[in-house]
Structures are given as C-alpha cells and as structure tokens.
Amino acid sequence: MNSLTAALRFILLRREAGIAVMLVLFSLVVSAIEPRFLSLDTLRIVMLAVPLILIAGMGQMMVLLARHVDLSIGSILGFSAIVAGMAFRDLPEMPWWFGFFIATFVGAALGLVNGAVVTLFRLPSIIVTLGTLSLYRGVLFLISDARQVDPQYIPRPLIEMSQTSPIFGIPWIIFIALTIALISYVFLDHTRLGRQIYAIGSNPVAAPLRGISVVPVTLLVFTLSGALAGLAGVLYASRFGYVNPSITGVGFEFTVIAAVVVGGVSINGGVGTVLGTVLGVIFLGAVSVALPILGVSAFWRDAIYGAVIIIALLIDRSVRESGIRSATLEARA
Amino acid sequence: MFKKLSVLLGVAAGLTMMASAYAADPIKIVFVGKNTGNPYFDSLVQGFVDGCDKLGCEFEFVAPATAEATSQIPFITAQIQRGVDVIATSPNSPDALNQVLDRARAKGILVLSVNGDMTGNEEHRDAAILPTDFEKVGADQVELVGSLIDYEGEIAILSATTEAPDQNKWIVGMNEALANDPKYAKMKLVATVYGDDQPEKSTTEMEALLSTYPNLRGVISPTTVGIAASAQVVQSAGKADTVKVTGLGTPNQMRPFIKDGTVEAFQLWSPYNEGWLASHFAVGVKDGTIKNEVGATFEVPNLGTITINPLNSINTQAGLTTFDASNIDDFNF
Numbered sequence: 001m002n003s004l005t006a007a008l009r010f011i012l013l014r015r016e017a018g019i020a021v022m023l024v025l026f027s028l029v030v031s032a033i034e035p036r037f038l039s040l041d042t043l044r045i046v047m048l049a050v051p052l053i054l055i056a057g058m059g060q061m062m063v064l065l066a067r068h069v070d071l072s073i074g075s076i077l078g079f080s081a082i083v084a085g086m087a088f089r090d091l092p093e094m095p096w097w098f099g100f101f102i103a104t105f106v107g108a109a110l111g112l113v114n115g116a117v118v119t120l121f122r123l124p125s126i127i128v129t130l131g132t133l134s135l136y137r138g139v140l141f142l143i144s145d146a147r148q149v150d151p152q153y154i155p156r157p158l159i160e161m162s163q164t165s166p167i168f169g170i171p172w173i174i175f176i177a178l179t180i181a182l183i184s185y186v187f188l189d190h191t192r193l194g195r196q197i198y199a200i201g202s203n204p205v206a207a208p209l210r211g212i213s214v215v216p217v218t219l220l221v222f223t224l225s226g227a228l229a230g231l232a233g234v235l236y237a238s239r240f241g242y243v244n245p246s247i248t249g250v251g252f253e254f255t256v257i258a259a260v261v262v263g264g265v266s267i268n269g270g271v272g273t274v275l276g277t278v279l280g281v282i283f284l285g286a287v288s289v290a291l292p293i294l295g296v297s298a299f300w301r302d303a304i305y306g307a308v309i310i311i312a313l314l315i316d317r318s319v320r321e322s323g324i325r326s327a328t329l330e331a332r333a
Numbered sequence: 334m335f336k337k338l339s340v341l342l343g344v345a346a347g348l349t350m351m352a353s354a355y356a357a358d359p360i361k362i363v364f365v366g367k368n369t370g371n372p373y374f375d376s377l378v379q380g381f382v383d384g385c386d387k388l389g390c391e392f393e394f395v396a397p398a399t400a401e402a403t404s405q406i407p408f409i410t411a412q413i414q415r416g417v418d419v420i421a422t423s424p425n426s427p428d429a430l431n432q433v434l435d436r437a438r439a440k441g442i443l444v445l446s447v448n449g450d451m452t453g454n455e456e457h458r459d460a461a462i463l464p465t466d467f468e469k470v471g472a473d474q475v476e477l478v479g480s481l482i483d484y485e486g487e488i489a490i491l492s493a494t495t496e497a498p499d500q501n502k503w504i505v506g507m508n509e510a511l512a513n514d515p516k517y518a519k520m521k522l523v524a525t526v527y528g529d530d531q532p533e534k535s536t537t538e539m540e541a542l543l544s545t546y547p548n549l550r551g552v553i554s555p556t557t558v559g560i561a562a563s564a565q566v567v568q569s570a571g572k573a574d575t576v577k578v579t580g581l582g583t584p585n586q587m588r589p590f591i592k593d594g595t596v597e598a599f600q601l602w603s604p605y606n607e608g609w610l611a612s613h614f615a616v617g618v619k620d621g622t623i624k625n626e627v628g629a630t631f632e633v634p635n636l637g638t639i640t641i642n643p644l645n646s647i648n649t650q651a652g653l654t655t656f657d658a659s660n661i662d663d664f665n666f
Contacts, residue, residue: 041544045541049536137398138398151589242561246370
C-alpha cells in the first residue's frame with residue numbers, strides 16, 4: 001500500500017470527488033473542441049455568472065441538509081429585489097447600501113413564513129414552498145403595481161459592485177459570494193447549531209431524542225435560505241441594472257437546486273458540503289458558458305444542459321461508489 | 334310570463350344596439366396585454382386611456398401574469414361574458430387564440446390585434462394595429478448599426494427566443510439587407526444568438542460573443558431585455574467604444590446608457606400612438622364613421638391620414654423612431 005493510492009483513495013472518498021472529476025473532465029473535453037475555452041476570459045465570464053446562484057445555493061443547501069426543500073427562492077429573490085428597488089426609486093435620500101439590509105430582511109421574513117407554515121402545520125416543505133412560489137410572486141405584482149424599477153433608479157455604486165474590483169480585478173460580488181460560502185462552512189462544520197442541521201436531516205426521528213429542538217432549527221434554515229435569496233435579490237439589481245416583477249428571479253430555484261444537487265447534496269437530507277456545493281455551482285456555470293462558446297445551437301441548449309446534469313449525477317455516484325468499494329476491500333484484507 | 338319578459342328584454346336590447354350611436358351608453362373597449370409588468374405596454378395603455386378620455390369610450394386593461402401562449406384565453410373569455418364592444422389584444426401566440434376570438438366575433442365584438450399580428454391566422458381578427466411596417470424593421474436596424482460602425486466589420490445579433498415570430502421576421506430582414514445591399518458589403522454577420530429574454534442568459538450570451546469574436550464591432554439586439562443586457566455587458570467590460578450596441582429598446586430602460594455614452598442610438602416606435610390609433614379606429618368602426626375595408630382611409634388627430642393595408646393591417650408610423658442623446662428626454666415609457 002503506497003502513499004499515492006492512499007492519497008487517491010482519500011480524495012475519491014470525499015463527497016466532492018465526483019463533481020471535481022466531472023468539472024475537470026468537462027473542461028478538458030470542451031477545450032479539446034474549442035481551445036479558447038481554457039482562458040482567463042472564460043473564467044471571468046463563469047465567475048460573473050455564478051455569485052447569485054452560489055449565495056442562494058448556500059441557503060438551499062442548508063434547507064436540503066435538514067431534509068426539506070425551498071422552491072420559493074426565485075420569488076423571494078424577485079420580491080426582495082423589487083422592495084429594495086422601490087426603496088431606491090421612492091426614497092432617493094436613502095444611503096444606497098441600505099438596500100442590502102432591506103432585501104436581506106425582506107427575504108428573511110418571507111423565509112420565516114415558509115418555515116413557520118412547514119413546522120406549525122407539519123406540511124411537506126415541497127408543497128408549502130410551491131405554494132409560496134406563486135403567492136410571493138403574486139403579492140410582488142401587487143406591491144409593485146406590476147411596474148419595473150428602471151435602470152436610472154438603481155444606485156451607481158451598487159451597479160459598480162458587479163463591475164469594479166477591490167483587488168486582482170475580481171469584482172466585489174464574487175468576494176461577497178465567497179465570503180458567504182466561507183461563513184456557511186464555518187457555521188455548518190464548526191458550530192453546534194450547524195451540526196444539528198445535519199443531525200435533523202440524517203434522522204428526524206432520533207434528533208429530538210438527542211436533545212435537538214427541531215422546530216427552531218427548521219425555522220432557522222428557512223429563514224437563512226430566504227435571507228440569502230434576498231441578498232441575491234439586491235445583487236441581481238447590481239448585476240443586471242434593473243428589477244422587473246415578471247422577469248427577476250423567475251426559474252431561479254431550478255438553477256440553484258440543480259447546482260446544489262450536482263454538488264453532492266442529498267435531497268434525502270443530512271449529506272452535503274459547502275465545498276461540493278461551490279463546485280456544483282461552478283460546474284453548472286461552466287456548462288452554461290461553454291454551450292454558447294462551443295456554438296451549440298439554441299435549439300439544443302436546454303436539452304444538453306439537462307442531460308449534463310443527469311450525467312454529472314451518475315458520474316458523481318459511480319466515482320464515490322468506487323472509492324467506498326476500494327476502502328471496503330482494504331478493510332477486509 | 335318569464336318568456337314574454339325575456340322577449341321584451343331581447344327587443345329592448347336590440348333597439349339599444351341599433352340606437353347605440355345616439356345612446357349615452359359608451360363603447361366598452363378592453364385591452365388584453367401580453368403580460369403584466371411590461372413597461373412597454375404602460376405607454377400603449379396610456380394611448381388607449383387618452384384616446385378614450387377624448388372620445389368618451391370606456392377602457393380597461395387586463396393581462397395575465399406570464400406571456401404564455403394560452404394564458405390570455407381566460408381573460409378574453411371573461412371579457413366576452415362581460416359584454417364588451419371591442420377586444421384588443423397583443424397575442425402571445427399566432428394561433429392559440431383562434432377559437433376564443435371567433436367566439437367573440439360571433440357575438441359582434443370587434444377584435445383587434447395590437448402591436449403584433451396573428452400571422453397566418455388573420456381571419457380570426459377584424460384588424461391589426463401594428464407600430465410600423467415590420468418588413469422594414471430588419472433593414473432599418475442594419476442601417477443603424479452600419480452608421481455606428483462606418484459600414485465595416487463584424488456584427489452579431491442577440492435575439493429573444495428561437496420561436497418568436499416577430500424576431501425571426503426581423504432577423505430574416507437583417508440577413509436580406511446585408512446580403513443584397515452593396516452598402517453593407519464590408520459588414521459581416523458572424524453570429525445570431527438567443528438570450529430567451531432572460532437577463533441571466535442574455536448576459537452570458539453577450540459575454541460569450543465578446544469572447545468568441547474579439548473583432549466584433551456591433552451588436553443588434555431587437556428586444557428590450559437583450560439590448561439592456563448587452564449594454565450592461567459592454568459597459569462592465571469597458572468595450573463600449575469598440576463594440577457598438579444597438580437594437581430595439583424603451584427609452585426608460587436605455588436612458589442611463591445613452592446618458593453615459595455606452596449606447597449611442599437605438600430604435601423603436603411609439604407604443605403610445607398604437608393605443609391612441611386603436612381607440613380612434615375602434616370607436617370609428619363601432620359608430621360607423623370608419624369602414625374596416627382594405628384601402629379605406631381615415632383621419633386620426635396627431636397622426637394624420639391612416640390607410641388600411643392588405644389583410645386589414647394598419648401601421649401607426651412608416652419607419653422606426655431613432656432615440657439618441659438629442660431626443661431621449663422627450664420620451665417617457
């Protein structure tokens with residue numbers, strides 16, 4: 001048993017191995033067809049495409065870890081973005097950075113409502129958040145009078161967060177996303193509360209017996225998911241420069257859930273890591289950028305994107321299973 | 334007894350209908366929009382409102398939340414039951430509304446297709462009110478981008494969805510102009526891509542265009558979501574001087590980009606005039622002063638003499654309006 005195979009097995013046993021392998025394979029295949037894909041320029045496009053998904057993905061991951069799902073984040077994003085945008089428009093005296101607090105707070109409140117309905121009435125979260133997906137979108141039409149917030153009302157410094165950089169030419173929004181990921185990692189891996197989320201998702205029946213208060217923790221994950229979707233909402237205004245009630249955040253939940261699941265987070269709860277989710281988000285970002293660069297016809301784009309998600313899940317599973325198999329053989333020997 | 338009463342009521346209703354030109358009962362017009370939250374239609378609706386203020390008709394605007402092919406059907410059905418005199422609609426599909434519109438027409442309701450036509454299904458509406466001659470939009474757009482790049486270099490098109498009928502008609506027009514007019518001999522269309530009218534996708538497509546075609550000089554995006562995303566991308570990338578973005582957009586959406594020089598000029602028509610003309614046409618046809626026949630003409634205040642073209646289609650203006658720094662502040666929609 002040399003140290004190389006030991007190291008290899010250590011990597012393969014990691015939850016993130018499958019998606020990392022997939023990311024490397026995909027990049028190699030694409031750059032074999034189109035060498036221009038392996039460039040700093042492509043990296044920049046991918047890194048600009050992922051921050052919103054990454055931020056909301058951290059919240060979605062926590063919800064999935066607790067064996068729930070939050071389908072309403074697209075509408076929460078739109079709702080928070082509209083409220084922040086209307087504040088920018090109607091309260092021009094307000095300092096622009098206050099929009100971050102408004103959007104995050106609105107998102108947290110909507111998330112808390114999700115959590116409260118799920119825990120109070122013991123309803124499946126998939127149904128509750130499917131309902132609030134429509135409900136929040138409907139209410140946001142009402143409060144916005146179905147009008148968009150035009151670009152001229154979005155504060156210039158907010159837009160520049162997607163364009164200007166504090167260091168190395170990397171825009172602010174990427175740093176914000178990575179900071180959120182880092183905080184999520186510390187929270188989930190190094191705090192009692194974070195571990196309790198895993199415990200609830202692994203075994204919801206046993207968790208209360210071990211002294212974990214399931215209801216408050218469940219409320220917390222939904223609130224965090226909402227707050228992060230809200231933060232993504234104000235960053236949406238930064239990146240795209242306007243907020244529209246019928247466009248902003250529509251379909252966002254599918255992009256985020258796909259990325260989180262490709263990143264190895266189990267929809268059955270209790271399993272998944274921040275690193276895996278980050279890789280999953282970057283992987284799907286790379287796919288969405290690679291397809292236009294390869295010149296894939298728009299007619300095929302969605303079908304290929306969907307197929308890649310399924311292939312990624314299959315490769316992820318087989319890589320992990322081979323890792324486990326070799327470990328089991330070793331143990332028997 | 335009831336039978337007699339209903340006969341009497343029927344006769345009374347018939348008399349009222351015949352006497353409608355003299356009766357105080359105002360003509361009821363409803364406009365069924367594509368979807369809510371579309372700033373473009375705010376201006377069109379305002380044209381209807383002002384027209385009805387002047388002419389003394391009753392006007393109402395309704396629209397579904399999403400621009401799906403069949404989402405307008407329940408709204409039209411409800412209006413038929415309400416007993417309106419005129420149903421104007423911007424159809425989300427060229428054929429999905431055929432049956433419901435036939436039912437409206439069987440009840441004597443005047444059916445107008447406004448801002449877009451039901452190509453191939455013209456027999457299911459009474460007339461179409463179109464902003465401009467759509468056959469010329471493609472050529473007008475090529476001329477505009479040509480004038481911005483001195484008629485030399487690579488250009489690309491960023492469209493909405495692959496199946497959008499107007500977009501495809503314009504793209505065909507652009508290709509024909511480029512192929513047939515020697516003036517554009519030094520311009521080369523290198524790519525036509527689709528952002529599905531989603532800001533995220535349109536942005537990624539535009540970034541991929543810049544990366545794939547380093548010699549790109551101009552981009553035509555004949556859709557409001559696409560042109561805003563393109564402008565945002567060249568602004569972020571600091572390439573506004575080398576890559577000229579133009580297309581079809583609304584003044585409110587594009588105002589900041591015109592002000593800071595990211596975009597020099599873009600085009601559109603006046604949606605306000607469509608509503609204004611439609612209300613005058615509807616009232617005129619209903620009270621018998623306008624004959625809805627091909628070749629007939631009528632006067633509309635501020636727009637002059639309007640001719641009914643083949644297939645009963647009516648244009649509010651001959652060519653596109655070009656917006657730039659000199660005139661953008663005259664428009665608010």
